[in-house]
Amino acid sequence: MNEDVLEQLRAQVRAPLAADKVTEDKRLKAEILLMRSHTHVVEDKPGHFVCEGGYGRGVAEQKEATLYDITTQKSLRCQPYKSHLFAVHSALCWAVLGISIG
Secondary structure (H helix, E strand, C coil), X not given: CCHHHHHHHHHHCCCCCCCCHHHHHHHHHHHHXXXXXXXXXXXXXXXXXXXXXXXXXXXXXXXXXXXECCCCCCEEEEEECCCHHHHHHHHHHHHHHCCCCC
16 A cells, blocks of 8 residues: 555544544444455354455454454454444554554
8 A cells, every 4th residue: 555545644633532432433434444455355154254464364253353464463462442433543543554443
């Protein structure tokens, strides 16, 4: 991915605000849709999401997100979350943008 495009995407995706749950969920969903267009989605099933980006393979399993190195398949990062939506958002941020938010 072009570095300018990557920087624009990083600027658009930001840490979730301390807002009401509906507003926060809408924003996360919009950012997920934005990032999905910049990655290869391997699997998308209820409770299980796998994508591949320039920084690795992002996996969201229920309420846990993990980033794997594509070549070695070793876990680089793993974190539990309060919902599957947050886990998918983090997996995409790690795999596509190489950043951790939230």
